[in-house]
Amino acid sequence: MKKLQLLILNCLIIVLSSCDSFLDIVPDDIATIDNAFTMRAQAEKYLFTCYYYLPAHGLLEANPAIAGGDELYITESFRSAAHVHAWYISHNMQSSARPRCDYWTGADQQNNKSLYQGISDCNIFLENIQKVPDMTQAEKDRWAAEVRFLKAYYHYWLIRMYGPIPIMDQNIPVNAGEEEVKVFRNTIDECFDYVINTLTEIIDSNHLPDKIMNEAEELGRITQGIAMAIRAEVMVTAASPLFNGNADYKGYTDSRGIEIFNPNKSEQDKKQRWIDAAEACKQAIEFLKAQGHDLYKYTSxxxxxxxxxxxxxxxxxxxxxxxxxxxxxxxxxxxxxxxxxxxxxxxxxxxxxxxxxxxxxxxxxxxxxxxxxxxxxxxxxxxxxxxxxxxxxxxxxxxxxxxxxxxxxxxxxxxxxxxxxxxxxxxxxxxxxxxxxxxxxxxxxxxxxxxxxxxxxxxxxxxxxxxxxxxxxxxxxxxxxxxxxxxxxxxxxxxxxxxxxxxxxxxxxxxxxxxxxxxxxxxxxxxxxxxxxxxxxxxxxxxxxxxxxxxxxxxxxxxxxxxxxxxxxxxxxxxxxxxxxxxxxxxxxxxxxxxxxxxxxxxxxxxxxxxxxxxxxxxxxxxxxxxxxxxxxxxxxxxx
The missing domain is CATH 1.25.40.390 (Serine Threonine Protein Phosphatase 5, Tetratricopeptide repeat)
Known part of the structure; x- marks a missing residue:
């Protein structure tokens, strides 16, 4: 775990800059990227660059779910001293001029992490990891599976916040024209299906370890059980009323005339989301129990x-x-x-x-x-x-x-x-x-x-x-x-x-x-x-x-x-x-x-x-x- 933290904190890989929009991220230093994958040690730094973008789930200034709702209340004085941007969300002071805890662009949250920048770095890693000469194929496959998980998770985090988002499965080419850069938001079903299908492919590949064996250095890295549990959560979220045939957004279209919230669904289609989610939960629980997970009890x-x-x-x-x-x-x-x-x-x-x-x-x-x-x-x-x-x-x-x-x-x-x-x-x-x-x-x-x-x-x-x-x-x-x-x-x-x-x-x-x-x-x-x-x-x-x-x-x-x-x-x-x-x-x-x-x-x-x-x-x-x-x-x- 210490190694994971230090590599994330000290990683010297260049975080690629973007143009005017956080969706038109393209590599601007090909030589630097190629150098990053010439040896295992350098590639490992890039791996932990991909981990670096994980939202700091336990920090007040990073996770809007801690102080942005109704579960915990803080004063305006403490908000100011601790830079808790979620306070504005809990006080109905969000705005499009300055979205708080904005993981789309990275503004007004801890470390200014744009998850689209993180997704871009994940794509770069996946495009290049197979080039590294001093790694076994099994290790390359494991690292690639970890980064694919992170990419899917970053999409999921954005979906919960913004609803339909542009899926960024691959980076926009260096020579892309202006119109290629101007992407549309995918529909909400396309977004969830992308995340679910990606996680399913990772799970089915069996490239992730069942559990962490080298606990001193690797606790916190992605395992098969983590992938299965998060897939279950994603599928329950996708089946929930806000995202599953939400008629409140009927008629809400983009410039193509597409209803991006998929409001028109039959009751059977909505129920099928729940059926699939239940099966994913069952599979995750059975796997995790077999790995020794159980409800905690204090036995000391x-x-x-x-x-x-x-x-x-x-x-x-x-x-x-x-x-x-x-x-x-x-x-x-x-x-x-x-x-x-x-x-x-x-x-x-x-x-x-x-x-x-x-x-x-x-x-x-x-x-x-x-x-x-x-x-x-x-x-x-x-x-x-x-x-x-x-x-x-x-x-x-x-x-x-x-x-x-x-x-x-x-x-x-x-x-x-x-x-x-x-x-x-x-x-x-x-x-x-x-x-x-x-x-x-x-x-x-x-x-x-x-x-x-x-x-x-x-x-x-x-x-x-x-x-x-x-x-x-x-x-x-x-x-x-x-x-x-x-x-x-x-x-x-x-x-x-x-x-x-x-x-x-x-x-x-x-x-x-x-x-x-x-x-x-x-x-x-x-x-x-x-x-x-x-x-x-x-x-x-x-x-x-x-x-x-x-x-x-x-x-x-x-x-x-x-x-x-x-x-x-x-x-x-x-x-x-x-x-x-x-x-x-x-x-x-x-x-x-x-x-x-x-x-x-x-x-x-x-x-x-x-x-x-x-x-x-x-x-x-x-x-x-x-x-x-x-x-x-x-x-x-x-x-x-």
């Missing part, structure tokens, strides 16, 4: 801990324990340090308030905490034993609560009798925070964030608007220093894990007409790890409905399960879009606790922080105006 005996804390660790460590058996693909060029800085309260431990190494700026809105189930495994609005109307009333924790909430501490009812993922994922006033140098459960660290307490908001650059932190992102062995320093156990950001794939499979099965039992089997495996009964048992015992009996009801359950299980893993942002639910969910207000007060009665009042607005046009990014001026064959996305 390093500490003597309660069953309740061990259950929390089953959840907390899924993300933070690097390369555990559940991780299918983690981005080794996106190491999580910054997110930990701002997912932990400044002043978590009394006496350490002056340590400015911790920001604590990532705030979880109350509507996200509401997603988590009660301890009975059903929504808080449906559990007939849980009083939703009294959720803001005050209650003192007893010894029965001590592994979740500090015994004797008064907090709101909403924090009591919730599922274990609530306590593993969230840090709130009164919440026990296991680790950070303290593993004695009789003397727990706990959050104290009302005014006058150690973790209260005091400084503008360390300001949590809601009073709730995404604890799940902080490794339990990361330790804040007394007056300075934050010793972090870093980890690569998980792009795909088995729990995600299980829920994608359940979703595809449900939409393709599979039986209730087949669908819920995969949901229940996730719930079992969280200490919950199966869907049927939980709903039958604790609610007055049987929504699991219908496709619509199961869809709602699966969507909520994804929101809980994958919280803060940069999934909800894309999920809400592909389900066409962003307009519904991101027009709800962002609220939190009244953090400027010191008494329980004042603090535990829900306050409006931001009236979020999402318009239909926000489902897709605008294309930079300059691109449209350079190429009249491109058509702008709706509403921009």
């Amino acid at each position: 005996l390093e500490y003597t801990i309660s069953d309740q804390t061990r259950a929390k660790m089953n959840i907390r460590n899924i993300v933070t324990e690097k390369w555990n058996q559940e991780i299918i693909w983690a981005n080794s060029n996106s190491i999580i340090g910054q997110l930990q800085d701002h997912a932990i309260p400044r002043g978590l431990e009394p006496g350490k308030e002056g340590n400015a190494s911790v920001g604590g700026n990532l705030a979880v809105p109350l509507k996200i905490t509401d997603l988590f189930y009660t301890k009975n495994g059903v929504p808080i609005t449906e559990d007939k034993t849980w009083n939703y109307d009294d959720r803001l009333e005050l209650r003192k924790a007893t010894s029965d609560d001590k592994y979740f909430i500090k015994e004797g501490y008064t907090t709101a009812n909403i924090n009591f009798d919730r599922e274990v993922r609530y306590y593993a994922s969230l840090g709130f006033d009164g919440a026990v925070w296991f680790g950070q140098g303290v593993t004695d459960e009789t003397k727990p660290i706990y959050v104290q964030c009302k005014q006058g307490q150690s973790a209260a908001n005091q400084i503008s650059n360390s300001w949590n608007e809601t009073g709730i932190w995404p604890k799940k992102l902080v490794h339990f062995k990361s330790v804040v220093g007394q007056t300075s320093g934050f010793t972090k156990i870093t980890y690569p950001f998980p792009v795909m894990r088995l729990g995600n794939l299980y829920l994608l499979y359940a979703e595809a099965l449900n939409e393709s007409g599979a039986s209730k039992t087949d669908v819920l089997t995969w949901v229940d495996l996730i719930r079992e790890r969280a200490g919950l009964e199966g869907v049927e048992e939980s709903w039958d015992t604790y609610t007055n409905n049987k929504k699991y009996e219908t496709v619509d009801g199961r869809r709602e359950i699966i969507q909520q399960e994804r929101g809980i299980e994958l919280a803060f893993e940069a999934q909800r942002f894309w999920d809400l879009r592909r389900w066409k639910l962003a307009y519904q969910e991101q027009n709800k207000p962002i609220t939190g606790w009244n953090t400027q007060y010191s008494t329980n009665e004042d603090y535990y009042t829900e306050q409006l922080i931001y009236a979020q607005e999402f318009r239909i046009r926000n489902y897709f990014w605008p294309i930079l105006d300059k691109e449209l001026y350079s190429n009249k064959n491109l058509v702008q996305n709706y509403g921009w």
Whole structure:
């Protein structure tokens, strides 16, 4: 892994410049390209140039899915200090004059990476790799398969953002005429089929390793299992309502009169997308299980801990324990340090308030905490034993609560009798925070964030608007220093894990007409790890409905399960879009606790922080105006 990171960072290969448009990239230094493939060592540098363009999935300034939706809220002050361009997206301030997090051109996101430039470099690599003399054919084939995967993935990333895009399977020739450069956007079906077919060809070639054997140098590189899992995700995305016969874009044509969103589809055609996606998920799961992947469970005996804390660790460590058996693909060029800085309260431990190494700026809105189930495994609005109307009333924790909430501490009812993922994922006033140098459960660290307490908001650059932190992102062995320093156990950001794939499979099965039992089997495996009964048992015992009996009801359950299980893993942002639910969910207000007060009665009042607005046009990014001026064959996305 270290070699992979260093080669990406230190690679001296020239990144080829473009003309006025990022789509008319042509090689402008043939001699340099030829030299890059004269020896294996030089070709390897070019290989890692292709990896260099991978979006930094775990960086606030690079991944719009972290802070660009409704899952985490940051202040304008922190946005400015940390250059978080996704803030503009979450605040409906996107524009075609300056698209934020613009991976088409590379502007306003980390390292200014244009994915079209990355695709161009991938094409150059594929055109030349067979020329390298001091490599075996097997190694050439493996490297070529890796780069083909990267090229397909970069197309996929752009498709999720912009919808139909111009496919760039080959670079435009050096002697291309002006009209050849002015490409059209392919239809959305052509785009997805290109990515899916490319990934299928890679998988069928068997040129990728089943797993990484040289872990010291190669962790993070593409394997057969990664290719299969990402193909499954792509196919589920292609089958989802935003992309699969979306009638909202009926009549939206380019200058050729082609409806580029393919809005006219039969119900059977749309269903077939789901059937194919389910099969891809099944194949990926079977292959990955055979390679030793499984749902993570914390089995370490390093500490003597309660069953309740061990259950929390089953959840907390899924993300933070690097390369555990559940991780299918983690981005080794996106190491999580910054997110930990701002997912932990400044002043978590009394006496350490002056340590400015911790920001604590990532705030979880109350509507996200509401997603988590009660301890009975059903929504808080449906559990007939849980009083939703009294959720803001005050209650003192007893010894029965001590592994979740500090015994004797008064907090709101909403924090009591919730599922274990609530306590593993969230840090709130009164919440026990296991680790950070303290593993004695009789003397727990706990959050104290009302005014006058150690973790209260005091400084503008360390300001949590809601009073709730995404604890799940902080490794339990990361330790804040007394007056300075934050010793972090870093980890690569998980792009795909088995729990995600299980829920994608359940979703595809449900939409393709599979039986209730087949669908819920995969949901229940996730719930079992969280200490919950199966869907049927939980709903039958604790609610007055049987929504699991219908496709619509199961869809709602699966969507909520994804929101809980994958919280803060940069999934909800894309999920809400592909389900066409962003307009519904991101027009709800962002609220939190009244953090400027010191008494329980004042603090535990829900306050409006931001009236979020999402318009239909926000489902897709605008294309930079300059691109449209350079190429009249491109058509702008709706509403921009």
